[in-house]
Amino acid sequence: MSEKLVIVESPAKAKTISKLLGRSYQVKASNGHVVDLPRSQLAVDINNGFKPKYITIRGRGKIIKELKDSVKKVKQVYLATDPDREGEAISWHLAQTLDLNPDASCRIEFHEITKKAIEAAIKNPRPIDLNRVNAQQARRVLDRLFGYKLSPLLWAKVRRGLSAGRVQSVALRLICQREAEIESFQQEEYWTITGDFYPVAREEDLFSAQLIKVNGEKVKIPDQATATALKGQIEKVAFRITDVKKRERKRYPAAPFTTSTLQQEASRKLGFSARKTMSLAQQLYEGLEIGGEGSVGLITYIRTDAVRVAAEAQEECRKIIRARFGPEYLPAKPPVYKTKATAAQEAHEALRPTMVGRLPEEVKPFLSRDQFRLYQLIWNRFVASQMEAAVLDVMTVELEGGPFLFRANGSKIKAPGFLILYREDRDDQDEEEAAYLPDLRVGADLIIKTVRLEQHFTQPPARYSEAMLVKTLEEKGIGRPSTYATIIDTIRKRNYVVLEDKRFKPTELGLVVDRLLKENFPRVIDPDFTARMEEKLDQVEEGVVDWVETVRDFYEPFSTELKKAEESVERVHLTDEISDVQCELCGRMMVYKYSRYGRFLACPGYPECKNVKSIQKETGVTCPQCKKGVIVERRSKKGRKFYGCDQYHACEFTSWYPPAKEPCPECGSFCVIKYNKTKGEYLACTREGCSYQQPVKKGEPEGGTTGV
Numbered sequence: 080m081s082e083k084l085v086i087v088e089s090p091a092k093a094k095t096i097s098k099l100l101g102r103s104y105q106v107k108a109s110n111g112h113v114v115d116l117p118r119s120q121l122a123v124d125i126n127n128g129f130k131p132k133y134i135t136i137r138g139r140g141k142i143i144k145e146l147k148d149s150v151k152k153v154k155q156v157y158l159a160t161d162p163d164r165e166g167e168a169i170s171w172h173l174a175q176t177l178d179l180n181p182d183a184s185c186r187i188e189f190h191e192i193t194k195k196a197i198e199a200a201i202k203n204p205r206p207i208d209l210n211r212v213n214a215q216q217a218r219r220v221l222d223r224l225f226g227y228k229l230s231p232l233l234w235a236k237v238r239r240g241l242s243a244g245r246v247q248s249v250a251l252r253l254i255c256q257r258e259a260e261i262e263s264f265q266q267e268e269y270w271t272i273t274g275d276f277y278p279v280a281r282e283e284d285l286f287s288a289q290l291i292k293v294n295g296e297k298v299k300i301p302d303q304a305t306a307t308a309l310k311g312q313i314e315k316v317a318f319r320i321t322d323v324k325k326r327e328r329k330r331y332p333a334a335p336f337t338t339s340t341l342q343q344e345a346s347r348k349l350g351f352s353a354r355k356t357m358s359l360a361q362q363l364y365e366g367l368e369i370g371g372e373g374s375v376g377l378i379t380y381i382r383t384d385a386v387r388v389a390a391e392a393q394e395e396c397r398k399i400i401r402a403r404f405g406p407e408y409l410p411a412k413p414p415v416y417k418t419k420a421t422a423a424q425e426a427h428e429a430l431r432p433t434m435v436g437r438l439p440e441e442v443k444p445f446l447s448r449d450q451f452r453l454y455q456l457i458w459n460r461f462v463a464s465q466m467e468a469a470v471l472d473v474m475t476v477e478l479e480g481g482p483f484l485f486r487a488n489g490s491k492i493k494a495p496g497f498l499i500l501y502r503e504d505r506d507d508q509d510e511e512e513a514a515y516l517p518d519l520r521v522g523a524d525l526i527i528k529t530v531r532l533e534q535h536f537t538q539p540p541a542r543y544s545e546a547m548l549v550k551t552l553e554e555k556g557i558g559r560p561s562t563y564a565t566i567i568d569t570i571r572k573r574n575y576v577v578l579e580d581k582r583f584k585p586t587e588l589g590l591v592v593d594r595l596l597k598e599n600f601p602r603v604i605d606p607d608f609t610a611r612m613e614e615k616l617d618q619v620e621e622g623v624v625d626w627v628e629t630v631r632d633f634y635e636p637f638s639t640e641l642k643k644a645e646e647s648v649e650r651v652h653l654t655d656e657i658s659d660v661q662c663e664l665c666g667r668m669m670v671y672k673y674s675r676y677g678r679f680l681a682c683p684g685y686p687e688c689k690n691v692k693s694i695q696k697e698t699g700v701t702c703p704q705c706k707k708g709v710i711v712e713r714r715s716k717k718g719r720k721f722y723g724c725d726q727y728h729a730c731e732f733t734s735w736y737p738p739a740k741e742p743c744p745e746c747g748s749f750c751v752i753k754y755n756k757t758k759g760e761y762l763a764c765t766r767e768g769c770s771y772q773q774p775v776k777k778g779e780p781e782g783g784t785t786g787v
Contacts, residue, residue, distance in 0.1 A: 084153040085187075086146065086173060088160055092192065095366025095374040096159070099194045107149055109160075113139045114172045116219065121227050129220050129630045133172070143176055150177050157204060159197075162188040162427070163382050163561075164218070164620065167211035174207060181207040190383075191433045192366055192376030214620035217629050221245055221612070224634055225603070228641055229596075237591060237651045242573055245612075246558035247566050248596055248604045251575050253551060254543055255585045255593040264539035269299070270306040271535060274485055275528040276318060276478065284517035285528060288478060288487035295484075306532045318480035318525040328490070330469040332497040334386040334416040335429035335461045338560035339553040341381075344460070346546035347504040349452055353545060353564035357381065359453045360430075369437075369445045376433055377442065378457055382561040385427040386416040388465075392428075396435045396465045408496060410467045431461040463501035470494040474516045478525060491515035542582035556610035577678065591651055599644040603637055655683065664690045695725065700740060703749035703765075704732035712737075734765075745771045 083104050087093050090108045097106040114133040116122040122132040135143065150156055158173055160166035167186075174181040184204035189196040222245050229243040272290040277283075290298055293309070300306045336344070338357075345356040360381040366374040393413040400409050416429075432454075439455040446454060470493045478485045491514075492498065543551065549563050558566060570576050575589030585593065596604050603609075612633065618624040655670035662669050662682040669680040669692075682690040695711035702708040708726035715721055722737060724730040736751035739762050743750050748766035752775060760775040 082153055083155045083157065084149050085157045085159050088166070088169060089365055091362070091365040091374070095192050095376050096197060098373050099192070099197055105149060105153065107146055108142075109146065109169065109173060110139065110142055112136060112169055112172065113143055113176055116223055121223065123220050123223055125224075125634070128627050129224075129634070131216060131220055131223075135176075146173075147177055150179070156185055157187045157201060158185050158207070159187050159189070159200070161382070162190055162380055164211050164215035165561075167208055168215040168219075171207050171209070171212045181209075190428050191379040192364065193433050210620050210622040213626040214616050217619050217626040218616055220630050221633055224630070224637070228638070229600070232641065232644060232648070233592060233595070235645075235650075236595065236648050238588070238653065240573075241588075241592065242569065243592075243596065244566070244569065245603070246552075246562065246609060247569050248593075249557050249606055249609045250548065250552060250566050251570050251585070251589055251593050252597065252604050253548070253606065254570075254576055254583050255590055257540060257542060258585050258590075261539040261542070264537075266539075267301075267537045269301060269535050269537065270303065271533050272298075272300065272306060272309060272313070273531045273533065274313065274318075275531070276485075276525045277528060278320075278519065278523045279526060281517075282526075282528075284519070286476075286487055286489075286516050286519070288476065288485035290483060291486045292484040294482040303532070303534065310530045310532060313480070313483055313530050314527060316480035316483060318478050318483075318485070318527065320476060320519055320521055320523045320525065321479045322475075322477040323519055323521050324475045326473050327493065328471045328473045330471060330496075330498070332414075332463045332466060332468070332501070333460065333503045335388060335431050335464045336457060337384050337386060337430060338382050339384070339549055339563070341430055341457070342549045342560065342563060343546040344504060345453060345456060346544065346549070348456060349449075351449070351453070353549060353567055355449070356453065357561070357564050359450055360457075362450060363454055363457075367446065367450065369442055375437075377437065377454055379428055379431050379433060381430055382559075383427040383430055384560065385418045386429045387418055387427070388413075388416075388429055388431065392431060392435065393465060396462055399435050400462065400466055404466070404499065407494070408466050408499065410465075414465060416464070429461070430457065432458050435462065459501045463497040466497035466500065467494070469496035469498045472515065476516055476519050480525075487516055489514055489516035542579075542584055544582055548583060555606045556613050557606055558609070558613070587656070588653060591653060595648065595651065599648060600637070600640050602640070603633075660692075662688060662690050664688055697725075698722065698738050700738040702726065702730055702732050705730035708732075710734075710738045736763075743769060743771050745769060 085093075085096060085100065085104055085106045087096060087106065087108055088111050090110070093106045093108040097104070100106065113136060115136050116131055117134050120132075122134075124130040124132065156177070156179055158170035158179075160169040160173075166188075170186055171181060173179070174185065179185055184206060186207050187197075187200040187204050189200040225245040226243060230241065233241040233243060273287055274290070275285055275287050277285045290309070290313070292298055300309065333340075341360065342353045342356050345351040346353070351359070360378065363377045364379070364381050366376045369375045369377075390413075397409055397413065435458070439451065439458050442454065443451050471490045472493045473490045474488070476487045476489075478487075541547070545567060548567065549560070552558055552563060552566075553560055570589070571578070573588075574586055575592060576583045576585050578584075612629075615624055615629045615632075619626045619629055655672065658669050658671055658680055660669045660680055661667070662684070665682060665684050665688040667682055667684050667688070669690075670683050671678050671694075672681045672691075678694050680692045680694060682688040693713065695713065698710045698712065700710045702710055702724040705724060705726055708724040708730050710722050710732075711725045713721055713723050722734045724732040734751060736753055739750035739752055741750065742748060743764040743766065746764060746766055746769045748764050748769060750762050750764050750771070752760055753763045754760050762771070762773045762775060764771040
């Protein structure tokens with residue numbers, strides 16, 4: 080009989096740990112929280128120190144009975160829930176439910192599911208950390224008070240079924256603020272002038288430079304007339320190189336992943352939502368069947384704000400780098416990355432592989448496609464973070480002629496360093512390094528081959544992509560990265576925002592809710608206030624601040640604002656936007672409605688007329704299968720964009736790629752538009768055996784017109 084019992088949250092985690100500990104240990108799963116606040120009531124005693132009222136979660140009774148029976152049969156119980164506030168709270172509730180002494184050394188903590196880490200944790204048990212528990216309890220109570228007090232106001236004044244959340248409403252505020260900035264943006268025209276030059280008698284050394292100054296002043300070209308006049312003057316002037324600067328620049332690798340940066344990079348590189356990333360990462364952390372090894376935890380704990388790396392992991396990684404890439408890719412000392420984590424989080428590590436020697440290609444046969452892609456991303460990022468910096472040769476050349484100063488910049492990779500393995504993506508910087516310049520010397524006379532004028536317009540700030548929103552929330556200190564997936568899901572499910580071209584756009588409903596909250600609760604939906612509240616919760620965890628006082632400081636002014644709003648806010652009447660599409664069943668003009676998958680058309684005669692239809696974006700391309708229908712943009716049940724014939728069900732043609740306007744010039748077959756980071760957008764023939772591919776030129780139309 081096992082003498083020791085280890086309790087974790089999930090069955091997958093229990094299976095992995097059981098294999099590592101052997102027969103002397105019994106490992107059981109609680110399936111997450113066993114108690115929680117009931118959904119049917121506020122369950123917070125405001126007049127009694129905000130005491131929460133917990134009840135057993137429905138369906139957990141059988142699990143609790145099994146755990147109680149197991150506790151009676153062993154001499155020692157270890158609570159091995161996750162190493163964070165939520166995990167600490169689960170351990171505390173388990174201790175109370177199972178009649179364990181929380182002051183006894185029953186709590187163990189590890190950041191990776193490996194034999195070494197778990198055995199070390201068992202040798203160092205500790206009492207349950209009540210400061211951590213109180214921090215989690217404060218967050219839970221704050222969120223319950225905010226949501227359960229404010230949501231009924233939205234039901235009464237706007238529409239039933241709406242919700243407000245302490246962090247969710249701030250995320251909506253950011254999206255609506257960005258939309259207001261876009262709408263108020265005043266576009267301005269400007270022009271640039273680029274010259275193509277080459278040294279006398281060396282036409283093969285052609286290079287491009289941009290006009291930056293005229294008469295010593297920074298150039299500003301507001302219109303075509305000014306640009307044309309300058310071009311005429313430039314073409315009459317003789318140019319000479321006046322300055323050449325060459326230098327080396329080091330480019331350092333990004334730090335290993337945190338929860339937030341993993342969500343951002345998985346969104347950019349893999350197209351994963353925050354929820355999908357966290358779900359896959361949880362599977363990799365808890366353990367998967369890897370051949371003869373059995374269930375193996377592949378990555379460290381996924382909820383972390385830290386970038387610290389254990390010395391043993393760094394040493395193992397350095398051996399892999401030396402063996403796979405060579406000593407020139409290995410820095411003299413292991414790099415140290417600075418963390419923004421609070422004192423309460425300093426024990427955490429970055430998110431990394433548990434064993435770097437477990438190469439992505441070796442585990443690939445045992446993982447699903449998406450599990451493998453995420454593991455490979457984590458492995459590449461971590462190994463790259465321990466590699467030598469890339470070295471770039473950078474060159475800047477200035478050339479003058481009369482009053483005109485042109486400048487050319489170029490660079491080339493001298494030593495690739497970490498770039499041989501991994502390059503971080505950015506939302507605001509997708510351009511490659513500028514091409515290196517030819518060998519140019521001060522005093523060389525130049526010949527102008529061409530002077531090119533290009534029109535530009537200033538652009539409004541971009542709407543938030545999921546990666547951008549996650550990054551902004553983290554930078555502003557709003558919420559915790561582990562909650563971002565739920566926050567984003569909620570504002571989409573409530574139809575406060577929709578995704579258009581993978582960017583968040585507020586709906587009319589979202590704008591109405593945001594305006595109501597902004598006008599009546601400006602303090603609690605202010606990003607800075609929410610960030611300060613996160614700092615307070617960190618201080619509760621550190622034992623510096625009392626959790627009840629923290630909740631009271633929030634609730635008392637909030638309840639005053641709420642009472643005032645209940646009396647003063649008038650009912651908002653949302654009007655449905657009328658389309659130009661007539662209902663074919665009753666003749667009424669259909670209106671736009673929203674679902675979790677975006678907008679759709681519905682007859683305003685509901686319930687007499689229940690006609691609904693999807694909004695289809697026509698591409699103007701004839702279906703290659705039936706030759707009768709037109710290909711339209713559709714959405715799958717999971718919200719993914721695809722293309723199909725508008726004659727469905729009669730024709731079932733579908734494609735994940737947008738159709739090209741023209742057929743393949745080589746075989747006449749159907750072409751689609753594909754994309755990758757190396758080629759960019761390119762046309763590709765779909766006929767098996769035809770290898771036609773052609774880059775899409777900038778400015779070429781890709782889609783069709785919008786219709787129904």
